[in-house]
Amino acid sequence: MPKLGSCNVFLRATFGIDPGAEIGRQLGELATQVQVMRGQEVQTDPADTTLVFLASGATKLGAQASRERHQIVAFHFGGDIFTVPAVSMHRYMLIGLCESTLTTFPARQFYDRAASNPWIMRALLERSQTALFRCRDKAVNLGQKSAGERVAGFLLAMWERLDASEGPSPMIDLPMSRGDIGESLGLKIETVSRQFTKLREAGIIDTHGRSGVSLLDLPRLAEQAGYYDRNTVPPRPEWVERKPELVP
Amino acid sequence: MPKLGSCNVFLRATFGIDPGAEIGRQLGELATQVQVMRGQEVQTDPADTTLVFLASGATKLGAQASRERHQIVAFHFGGDIFTVPAVSMHRYMLIGLCESTLTTFPARQFYDRAASNPWIMRALLERSQTALFRCRDKAVNLGQKSAGERVAGFLLAMWERLDASEGPSPMIDLPMSRGDIGESLGLKIETVSRQFTKLREAGIIDTHGRSGVSLLDLPRLAEQAGYYDRNTVPPRPEWVERKPELVP
DNA sequence: GGGCGACATTGATTTGGGTCAAAGACCCGG
DNA sequence: CCGGGTCTTTGACCCAAATCAATGTCGCCC
Missing domain, CATH: 2.60.120.10 (Jelly Rolls)
Known part of the structure; x- marks a missing residue:
């Protein structure tokens, strides 16, 4: 068979x-x-x-x-x-x-x-x-997120899912084009490109050719991604008005 | 028990x-x-x-x-x-x-x-x-969708999921506030409100109090929602470059 | 290795939706 | 039926991202 x-x-x-x-x-x-x-x-x-x-x-x-x-x-x-x-x-x-x-x-x-x-x-x-x-x-x-946050979050997600070279500044090889990234993040290709440039100029990442990305500063990248830190940020009050009751 | x-x-x-x-x-x-x-x-x-x-x-x-x-x-x-x-x-x-x-x-x-x-x-x-x-x-x-398309699509989705009064212009009773709708659609409350007003002025819906919505013209509402009609719109060429081969 | 086509970057301008501000409507309790 | 708070609507203005328009560069194939 x-x-x-x-x-x-x-x-x-x-x-x-x-x-x-x-x-x-x-x-x-x-x-x-x-x-x-x-x-x-x-x-x-x-x-x-x-x-x-x-x-x-x-x-x-x-x-x-x-x-x-x-x-x-x-x-x-x-x-x-x-x-x-x-x-x-x-x-x-x-x-x-x-x-x-x-x-x-x-x-x-x-x-x-x-x-x-x-x-x-x-x-x-x-x-x-x-x-x-x-x-x-x-x-x-x-x-809810801005273009910069989406791109930073995308890179972190790809770092987790793709095999990254080990070390303090891991490097990933993106199999998708900028256009694909844009269509995934709800952004236009130019916007994705500009955000890559910003991250590169900030020293947070580096790019090699079309697909190679070095993540030079993961903590700062995570910061840029703007994930909610439940240790520092309490829930918005109007979302938790009163405690519910268990039915006896 | x-x-x-x-x-x-x-x-x-x-x-x-x-x-x-x-x-x-x-x-x-x-x-x-x-x-x-x-x-x-x-x-x-x-x-x-x-x-x-x-x-x-x-x-x-x-x-x-x-x-x-x-x-x-x-x-x-x-x-x-x-x-x-x-x-x-x-x-x-x-x-x-x-x-x-x-x-x-x-x-x-x-x-x-x-x-x-x-x-x-x-x-x-x-x-x-x-x-x-x-x-x-x-x-x-x-x-991918504009504010108008999102709100129209939301109303259609609620019409399908909520019990609507029968008839040519069904009426639904939204259990969520404009703020909730905005947080669901990634829009601000003011934008949601403006889109409701647009639909009302176009005669597509009517509103009764805060929660009641009459869907006066379902076909036009569906049109506003901008869903892809596979009968009229062919796939974008670059998304289907070549046919894949079955492995023998 | 050179050339060509697709992909990516950069800049200038526009615009849809956000932000700020105020007025208006609904609805509940008294 | 009236008062007050909350939710909604409307208006004026602003900004992030889209759009339009070149220019630049990668990498594949000859």
Whole structure:
């Protein structure tokens, strides 16, 4: 069964499932192996949610708001598991940032067959919550933060998710263009560029070519990102008027 | 066991579980019944995700970005099931929009005990995906849409989620203030107000007091919301450069 | 290694939404 | 039914980011 090559990896690595087992075989039947190059779209079912395992590479998940407006709702890297929604209010597109290998499944059928296995459902639930968590964080950034804060926060997030060279000033290699960063942060490409320049002139980062970024001063970068420090900043009074009562 | 009163409803209505059964009893042990009034915060565990079943009423889930900046990441209404994240980058707060009755569970423990029941896990997974879906939609709106589009889209979303009076011009009763709407849409209260005025002057809506809104012209409201129409608007060419190849 | 096309940076100008300020409307309790 | 506080609306002005417009540079392919 050569088709199941990378699906094996998926089932074993993520869920600890033996692909030779009955459940492994049943899920394997639903798998589609796909390889994309930079800029290529992964074909997903417009009528149903698609479950994706990204074996290697990096992708962007974008939504089309109108002809000229795209919002990248998530970046994904090797090992990530996520879903691509069916078409609804917005059309979603999954596109490679570099050469990537992935396995796709029709979500509903996958869930039907996997329902009996608590390990798989638990893993999927936790992945889904991680995605939701990241998305809420993005909503906070898009709704409340300035351009400078968004770019600083983006660099910190990429530092956490990408492999960074160790040391006091780690260096990361961004697989996405300035345009992609802008579409992810709700900013125009020129604004992203200007914020990079500001951070460079402040000595907080340094850039190498188009994709290399050295994070020279992480504490100051975090400061620029403007994250709420619950140790120093109390909640706004009108948000906590009175304590609720437990029902006896 | 009076404490389990509304928990019964939760387990039975959502998962079809008999609370008298072993699993029902085990989950019931984890439940906390809470009642909040308008403006009160629901206390959640800062150290772990909280699973919430909103029996009746309405709530807002907000994140604190800094002292003066809040972003509402979701509104919830009776019957909704959702999670409140543990404290991380941002502090999350669940607050009543009106008198509300809800049941909370420590998420990790709930999952541990429910893992063996495929129905529950499946239901939770699907609720989680719905929340993720809504959050992505919010990210698109916050990142790419104008103030007018956001407000129109908000009214449409509330029309779908709230009970609206039937007829050609349905009327909805918003449980949240203009300030809440602004914090949800990433706009200031004055901007929200101005957009309401614009829609009223255009004859698309009418307002009654602080909370009543008549949707006089739904098609035009949908037009104002600026949703991508996949029937008329093709994808941007540079987003679909080449077709990917299936791995043989 | 040189040339070309795409990507990135920089500068000048515009503008949508924010900010500041004040007046008006709703709604609750007395 | 009236008073007062809160929420909402409206107006004048300002600023951060978008837009428009070059110029510069990277990196890929020949």
